Amino acid sequence: MTRHYNFCAGPAALPEAVLARAREEMLDYRGRGLSVMEMSHRSGDYVAIAEQAERDLRDLLAIPDNYRVLFTQGGATQQFAALPYNLLGAGGTANFVQTGIWGSKAIKEARHLFGDAAVAASSEANGHTAVPRPEDIVLSSDAAYLHYTANETIGGLEFDYIPGNDAGELRRPDGREVPLACDMSSSILSGPLDVSRFGVIYAGAQKNIGPAGLVVAIVRDDLLDQGRADMPSLFSYRALAEAGSMINTPATYSWYLAGLVFQWLKDDIGGLAAMSAINDRKAARLYAAIDASEFYSNPIAPRNRSRMNVPFVLADSRLEDAFLAESEEAGLLNLKGHRSVGGMRASLYNAVPEAAVEALVDFMADFEKRRG
Amino acid sequence: MTRHYNFCAGPAALPEAVLARAREEMLDYRGRGLSVMEMSHRSGDYVAIAEQAERDLRDLLAIPDNYRVLFTQGGATQQFAALPYNLLGAGGTANFVQTGIWGSKAIKEARHLFGDAAVAASSEANGHTAVPRPEDIVLSSDAAYLHYTANETIGGLEFDYIPGNDAGELRRPDGREVPLACDMSSSILSGPLDVSRFGVIYAGAQKNIGPAGLVVAIVRDDLLDQGRADMPSLFSYRALAEAGSMINTPATYSWYLAGLVFQWLKDDIGGLAAMSAINDRKAARLYAAIDASEFYSNPIAPRNRSRMNVPFVLADSRLEDAFLAESEEAGLLNLKGHRSVGGMRASLYNAVPEAAVEALVDFMADFEKRRG
Known part of the structure; x- marks a missing residue:
C-alpha cells in the first residue's frame, strides 16, 4: 500500500490515522460483533458515538451552550435552500455578500425559492480577487439575515474578518440586529473561531470534517423558530434540534467518521x-x-x-x-x-x-x- | 473478531464480503494511493465506480431504458417531500394507500406541503394487519399519482401485489392513467421486480442497498418534467437526471458501498x-x-x-x-x-x-x- 499526496478540493484527503481506525473497526466495532454501519441509530452504542462526536466538535470550536449542533444531509447546496426556509418565516429578505461561485449559487437558490435576495456587497467588480471591506457591506432595509461564504473553494478567496461593526454586530438601517449566516464548508476547523458572532454556520463535511453527504449546522437557539410554515419537514432546524438530528435515520457512518476526525484534531493535532x-x-x-x-x-x-x-x-x-x-x-x-x-x-x-x-x-x- | 447475527431493521446488516472488501480498500483503492472517500466525484476512477454501480443495479432489477436511476440523499423521508414536488407540477392530488406508519408519514408530509392528499385505500380498520385488495383502491377524480409502501418496516406488512387493473394499469374515474409511486425502502432487491409497472420507485439504502444516507430513486423518463416550479433545486428529478446525480457532491462513499452490495448480489448470490x-x-x-x-x-x-x-x-x-x-x-x-x-x-x-x-x-x- 502506498498513500499518495492528495490535493483534492473535495471530497478531500482524510487523516491516515482516521482511515486506519475505520479500517480496524469496519467488521467489528470494539467487540460488539457488527460494523458501525450496521448499528441502529437508536442503539446505545451508536448514540454514544454520535454524542461523543458532538461533544468533541463543541470542544474544538468552543461552541457556546446557546447553539445547537445539527448533523444533516444534502451538502451545503441543500442548505442554500434550508437556510432561507428556516430564517425567512417572519418575512424580510435574505442578504448576501457575493465573493464567488458558491456565494452566487446560494443567492440563486434563495431567488429561485423566494423571488428576492439582496446583494449587500460583491467582489464581482474585482473579479472576486479581494473580499469587500466591512464598511462596504450595506444591508437592505428589510434584511432578515446576512449570508457569506467564508472561503470560496473554487476562487481561493477567504474572508480575513467576520462581518460586523466594531462591536461585532450587524445592523440594518433601522437599527435592528441581523443574524449572520455563513457557509464554512471549506474552512471550518482550519483554526479557532468565535462562534458567538454567528447566527448559523453550516459546512458540508467533505473537506475538513469527513466524507461527502454529511452536513454540520451550528444554529443559535433563538433562530430555531424563525422558519416558514411551508418548508419540507427535514429542513427544519427546530425539528432537527428536537430530534437530536434523528428525525429519520441520519448518515450514521459519516457521522461516526466525522467523530474520528474530531478526535484526531483533539488528540493527534492538539x-x-x-x-x-x-x-x-x-x-x-x-x-x-x-x-x-x-x-x-x-x-x-x-x-x-x-x-x-x-x-x-x-x-x-x-x-x-x-x-x-x-x-x-x-x-x-x-x-x-x-x-x-x-x-x-x-x-x-x-x-x-x-x-x-x-x-x-x-x-x-x-x-x-x-x-x- | 466475532461477527454476531444482526436482525436490525435499519441501518441493517451488510454482507460480510462487502465489509471485508471495503476494509481492504479503505486506505488505498486498487493502488491509486487514496481511499474512495478521498476521491473527487468528478475523477475518472470515481465516475467509473458510480457508473458500474448503476449498471449493476440496472442488471439486477432489469430496469428498462426509459427509466433513470438517481442516487440522492436524505432518506425516504426526504422523498416524502421530493416526490410530490416532482409530480404535482400540473396540479392534481397525491393519492395514497395507507398501510402503516411509513405510509402515514408520507401522507402527512404531502398534506403539510400541499394541503391536500387523498387516501385511496387504507388498512387502518383492520389495524394494518392486511393490505387492501386491489379492487378497494379508489383514486380521487383528480389523482396525480398513487403512492404506496411496498413493505411496512414497523408493522411487518408487505404488499402481495402491485396496484393496477388486470392490464397492469391504474386509471382514475375519468379514464386517465395515473403513475404509480412506491416507497420500496425495506423490500427493494429482495427479489425480482417488474419496474415497468411503476412511475417512481425510491428506497432509502440502509436496509438492502448500503449505508444510511443514500437514497436510490428510479424514475420513468416522462415523469421528469412534472415538477413544481417552487421546489428546492436538489429535489428535482430532472436536474438530478441531467447531472448524473451530481448536481453537487453526492454521498460518494455510500454510493461505492452500494455498488459493492450490487456486485455481491450478482456474483456471490447469483x-x-x-x-x-x-x-x-x-x-x-x-x-x-x-x-x-x-x-x-x-x-x-x-x-x-x-x-x-x-x-x-x-x-x-x-x-x-x-x-x-x-x-x-x-x-x-x-x-x-x-x-x-x-x-x-x-x-x-x-x-x-x-x-x-x-x-x-x-x-x-x-x-x-x-x-x-
Whole structure:
C-alpha cells in the first residue's frame, strides 16, 4: 500500500490515522460483533458515538451552550435552500455578500425559492480577487439575515474578518440586529473561531470534517423558530434540534467518521490553535513558492488568499497538461483546477500534511527548471 | 473478531464480503494511493465506480431504458417531500394507500406541503394487519399519482401485489392513467421486480442497498418534467437526471458501498431470483416456528406477512425483557421491536444469512422451553 499526496478540493484527503481506525473497526466495532454501519441509530452504542462526536466538535470550536449542533444531509447546496426556509418565516429578505461561485449559487437558490435576495456587497467588480471591506457591506432595509461564504473553494478567496461593526454586530438601517449566516464548508476547523458572532454556520463535511453527504449546522437557539410554515419537514432546524438530528435515520457512518476526525484534531493535532499554525505554515510555504517565481502566479489579494485552496496558473498555459500529468506521476494527486475556471489548484485542508506541501513545492521548482 | 447475527431493521446488516472488501480498500483503492472517500466525484476512477454501480443495479432489477436511476440523499423521508414536488407540477392530488406508519408519514408530509392528499385505500380498520385488495383502491377524480409502501418496516406488512387493473394499469374515474409511486425502502432487491409497472420507485439504502444516507430513486423518463416550479433545486428529478446525480457532491462513499452490495448480489448470490428463494426460505422458517408455538405470535394476514421484517410478541409480555437480554447474550442482536409498537422484530434483509434464522429459531425454542 502506498498513500499518495492528495490535493483534492473535495471530497478531500482524510487523516491516515482516521482511515486506519475505520479500517480496524469496519467488521467489528470494539467487540460488539457488527460494523458501525450496521448499528441502529437508536442503539446505545451508536448514540454514544454520535454524542461523543458532538461533544468533541463543541470542544474544538468552543461552541457556546446557546447553539445547537445539527448533523444533516444534502451538502451545503441543500442548505442554500434550508437556510432561507428556516430564517425567512417572519418575512424580510435574505442578504448576501457575493465573493464567488458558491456565494452566487446560494443567492440563486434563495431567488429561485423566494423571488428576492439582496446583494449587500460583491467582489464581482474585482473579479472576486479581494473580499469587500466591512464598511462596504450595506444591508437592505428589510434584511432578515446576512449570508457569506467564508472561503470560496473554487476562487481561493477567504474572508480575513467576520462581518460586523466594531462591536461585532450587524445592523440594518433601522437599527435592528441581523443574524449572520455563513457557509464554512471549506474552512471550518482550519483554526479557532468565535462562534458567538454567528447566527448559523453550516459546512458540508467533505473537506475538513469527513466524507461527502454529511452536513454540520451550528444554529443559535433563538433562530430555531424563525422558519416558514411551508418548508419540507427535514429542513427544519427546530425539528432537527428536537430530534437530536434523528428525525429519520441520519448518515450514521459519516457521522461516526466525522467523530474520528474530531478526535484526531483533539488528540493527534492538539486542537485548532495548533491546527491553525500548521495551516499557516503550509499556505505560506506554497504562496511563497508561487510569488518567488515568474512561472507560477495566483491572482488573489494577499490578505484574502485562502489557506485551504490555492489556485494558480502557469505563465505558459500550454504546459498545464504536462504539469498535471507529471505531478500525478509523482504521486501528487488532484491538482487540476475546477472545471469552471481551469488552471491548477492545490487544496491544503487539515489532513494534507506539511510534507505534501514540501513535495509539491519541490515538484513545482523542478518542473519550472525543466520546462520553464 | 466475532461477527454476531444482526436482525436490525435499519441501518441493517451488510454482507460480510462487502465489509471485508471495503476494509481492504479503505486506505488505498486498487493502488491509486487514496481511499474512495478521498476521491473527487468528478475523477475518472470515481465516475467509473458510480457508473458500474448503476449498471449493476440496472442488471439486477432489469430496469428498462426509459427509466433513470438517481442516487440522492436524505432518506425516504426526504422523498416524502421530493416526490410530490416532482409530480404535482400540473396540479392534481397525491393519492395514497395507507398501510402503516411509513405510509402515514408520507401522507402527512404531502398534506403539510400541499394541503391536500387523498387516501385511496387504507388498512387502518383492520389495524394494518392486511393490505387492501386491489379492487378497494379508489383514486380521487383528480389523482396525480398513487403512492404506496411496498413493505411496512414497523408493522411487518408487505404488499402481495402491485396496484393496477388486470392490464397492469391504474386509471382514475375519468379514464386517465395515473403513475404509480412506491416507497420500496425495506423490500427493494429482495427479489425480482417488474419496474415497468411503476412511475417512481425510491428506497432509502440502509436496509438492502448500503449505508444510511443514500437514497436510490428510479424514475420513468416522462415523469421528469412534472415538477413544481417552487421546489428546492436538489429535489428535482430532472436536474438530478441531467447531472448524473451530481448536481453537487453526492454521498460518494455510500454510493461505492452500494455498488459493492450490487456486485455481491450478482456474483456471490447469483441475482435476485436466487436471493428471493433464500428470502422465502428464511421467512418461511421463522413464521413456521412462530405459528407452531402458542408462546410466540404474529398478527399479520398470511398473504401479507413481510419477508423482510417479522414482528412477534410473547404470550406473556413480562418475559420480553428477558427474551431481549438473553438473545443479545446469545449473539442475536437488535431483536427489539420499534419503539412505537414494542414487542420483538426480526429483520431478515438480504445480508442476514439463513444460519442467522436457524440460530434465532433455535434460541426461540430454547427460550420457550425454559420460560414458557
